[in-house]
Amino acid sequence: MKIKVKDASYEEVMAKKRPLPQKPVRQSTLLRTLMKTLSASELKKVHFTHTETDMEDVRHTPCLVLMNHSSFIDLEIAATLLYPDPFHIICTSDGFVGKYKLMRDLGCIPTQKFVTDSRLVKDMLYALKTLKSSVLMYPEASYSFDGCATPLPRSLGKCIKVLKVPVVMIHTYGAFAYDPLYNCLQKRNVDVSATMRCLLKPEETERMSADEINHVLAEAFRFDNFRWQQENHIRIEESFRADGLNRVLYKCAACGTEGETEGKGTAIRCRHCGAEWELTEEGALKKTADGNAQGSGRELTHIPDWYRWERECVREELQNGTYRLDVPVDIIMMVDYEAVYRVGEGRLTHGREGFHLTGCDGKLDHEQSPLASYSLYADYYWYELGDMICIGTKDVLYYCFPKTDRDIVAKTRLAAEELYKLSKDVKSAFI
Numbered sequence: 001m002k003i004k005v006k007d008a009s010y011e012e013v014m015a016k017k018r019p020l021p022q023k024p025v026r027q028s029t030l031l032r033t034l035m036k037t038l039s040a041s042e043l044k045k046v047h048f049t050h051t052e053t054d055m056e057d058v059r060h061t062p063c064l065v066l067m068n069h070s071s072f073i074d075l076e077i078a079a080t081l082l083y084p085d086p087f088h089i090i091c092t093s094d095g096f097v098g099k100y101k102l103m104r105d106l107g108c109i110p111t112q113k114f115v116t117d118s119r120l121v122k123d124m125l126y127a128l129k130t131l132k133s134s135v136l137m138y139p140e141a142s143y144s145f146d147g148c149a150t151p152l153p154r155s156l157g158k159c160i161k162v163l164k165v166p167v168v169m170i171h172t173y174g175a176f177a178y179d180p181l182y183n184c185l186q187k188r189n190v191d192v193s194a195t196m197r198c199l200l201k202p203e204e205t206e207r208m209s210a211d212e213i214n215h216v217l218a219e220a221f222r223f224d225n226f227r228w229q230q231e232n233h234i235r236i237e238e239s240f241r242a243d244g245l246n247r248v249l250y251k252c253a254a255c256g257t258e259g260e261t262e263g264k265g266t267a268i269r270c271r272h273c274g275a276e277w278e279l280t281e282e283g284a285l286k287k288t289a290d291g292n293a294q295g296s297g298r299e300l301t302h303i304p305d306w307y308r309w310e311r312e313c314v315r316e317e318l319q320n321g322t323y324r325l326d327v328p329v330d331i332i333m334m335v336d337y338e339a340v341y342r343v344g345e346g347r348l349t350h351g352r353e354g355f356h357l358t359g360c361d362g363k364l365d366h367e368q369s370p371l372a373s374y375s376l377y378a379d380y381y382w383y384e385l386g387d388m389i390c391i392g393t394k395d396v397l398y399y400c401f402p403k404t405d406r407d408i409v410a411k412t413r414l415a416a417e418e419l420y421k422l423s424k425d426v427k428s429a430f431i
Helices: 010-014 029-045 073-081 100-105 118-130 156-163 202-207 210-220 225-231 303-320 409-429
Strands: 005-007 049-053 064-067 087-092 108-111 134-137 167-173 193-200 261-264 267-270 276-279 285-289 325-334 340-351 354-359 364-368 377-382 386-392 397-402
Touching: 010 340, 029 073, 064 073, 073 087, 073 167, 073 193, 087 118, 100 108, 108 118, 118 134, 118 156, 156 202, 156 210, 193 202, 193 210, 225 303, 267 285, 303 409, 325 354, 325 386, 325 409, 340 397, 340 409, 364 386, 377 409, 386 409
Parallel strands: 005 340, 049 193, 064 134, 064 167, 087 108, 087 134
Antiparallel strands: 167 193, 261 267, 267 276, 276 285, 325 340, 325 397, 340 354, 354 364, 377 386, 386 397
């Protein structure tokens, strides 16, 4: 999938008129049917099956549908399971670029990732109560990097209490293994299935606190796709299964060097020390070469464990003051739905004070506090343009493409998440 890109100056982009918010429109019956029809081919390819639990009383009732987010096939699954009932899709705003009317007719509601959006709750209420349609949301807001759940917004519990509708959970199995984000859009031969169940009824959410609702959601979104693959002996035999794995495992577990791992074929190796691991057909890591690293003591055979160790390392760097991102970037801006605009080069830094982006011959100067967002919109091979880090405001988004051979996107997202937690703790201490 690609996005419409135009070259423009920073001044031209900033002078553009911002689109006014519009209420959602009822999903087109024709497009809803077309979505299901077009999804059939790929779902047949993955031998898609599903089960439903406790859905009898809510099947044709407007619901909030929450779904884990693994790959694009998620939308095809939802379009099939929810048919023929109308539903609206909470969609990142850049998904509307170049196709605004089509996306609205599909029932999509634009929002920005990882930010508080009071307008979004109003749009959801309008879709549920006035248009009598369900609302599909991916509360993780981003594809999983390591196959485990990403943070959920704490505001979700409050939102559910306001909506006062049934909460339905769609949980996919095999969707991550079929098309993981790191693997360069190469799909594997994996069967995909899903479960759909009523997670919470309105009378339950009415008597529960927002924190209690959040606890239920956190339990529902507790998963590990690599562990699932191993426990169910799902074999991925493709010779490219480790391609791009360095995007996730950017720090060598043997020598600790960053930016020198290379995932290629069926293995990931460190160019610095020579250590190498095979990604087995069942999704585990098997060390095949020790290299010249001296006694790290780490034996990481599970990708989420490796990613968790990287997170711990980032948090330690933040606590001792050694974490710092400082990288040249190409900059694309979004201010409307006509296109995204390539405005030139700049420099992105990130540290305890948050993000700072400068560029466009000194005209662009944007700072973003660590408390601006609980996570970070970061993506691999974003719209086939490259690995990307996005920051900004409700009026303008800056998509930054690092000009470096080192894999820094995953670390930056980990740092943003951990910095938010640390900053929240500091703020709470002074309240």
